[in-house]
Amino acid sequence: MKSYGQFCPIAKACEALGERWTLLLVRELLCGSHRYNDFKRGLPLISPTMLSQRLNVLQQRGLVELKHSDDNKSREYHLTQAGRELEPIVMGLGEWGARWVRSQMSDDDLSVELLMWDMRRTINCQALPGGRTVMHFSFKGLDKTYGNWWLLAEGGEIDLCVDDPGFDPDIKFHSDLRTMVMLWLGDIKLTEAESSGKLNIKGSSTLLKTFPEWFRFSGFADIKSGYA
Structure with missing residues (x-):
């Protein structure tokens, strides 16, 4: 430079x-x-x-x-x-971005790869049932390459798969990409996304009941807009 x-x-x-x-x-x-x-x-x-x-x-x-x-x-x-x-500096930039420029998100900013990678590294495996847990995410409007993703949790580890791992999913998420990103960022509540019909979640009663314990949102999700 x-x-x-x-x-x-x-x-x-x-x-x-x-x-x-x-x-x-x-x-x-x-x-x-x-x-x-x-x-x-x-x-x-x-x-x-x-x-x-x-x-x-x-x-x-x-x-x-x-x-x-x-x-x-x-x-x-x-x-x-x-x-x-650099950690407090980078996290501080993230907090500033969440407060002041998050609303400027365009369609070009909606990266399903980043969303799934972020969710993969924040899932709380300790709160999942024992054994293997398979999560299937399907996104409306995306092609076959990017429309389906799987998270496979087992033994305290979690893998991100773009190909069907061959196991029946224990929980399924079906949504458009923008809604899922907004949910992840805290811009829309889970109940709001589901009641609007933009997000559908089906799965075992145990996973649905303990959802707030094992599904962790973005670390910036609780930051309020500076323009509110």
């Missing part, structure tokens, strides 16, 4: 973090992504070349380091102390 030609620490920080995708990549690292394919799921529109470039730059700037995975079979990207210190 071209220098601002200023010694101001704010200017220097902007030079380090102001390039396209950089802060979103830091967001993914803060949310627990450590591998290349995980970054691609959280940032589906970034090109492989750009992703590699941004990871390399973050390493050069001392914000990210490569470590061996727990099984020692692969290498993972982790934030350094300098990178971890």
Whole structure:
């Protein structure tokens, strides 16, 4: 990134973090992504070349380091102390965005990949029944490639599937993408989405009863609009 030609620490920080995708990549690292394919799921529109470039730059700037995975079979990207210190800044940006610019969401901002990846990493597996739990999400208006998604929870782990895993779903969600995104962000209540007919949920009585315990909304869902 071209220098601002200023010694101001704010200017220097902007030079380090102001390039396209950089802060979103830091967001993914803060949310627990450590591998290349995980970054691609959280940032589906970034090109492989750009992703590699941004990871390399973050390493050069001392914000990210490569470590061996727990099984020692692969290498993972982790934030350094300098990178971890960005957490309140990134979360603060999210809070500001939820308060002041969330209402400016266009159809182009509705990413089903990001929605499903976000939901996958916030499901509370500890509140699910024992054994395997299969959740099926179907979205009206999307093609076959993106219209159906599955979350498969078992043994405290949860996987996101774009292909039918071959198990009968324990709970099914049917909605249009905008309604599900609005629900996730806290812009519409569950009862409102269901009563309007825009969201239909069917499943086991146990999962329906304990829904508020295992389904966690966006961390910014409780932030009220600054224009209200």
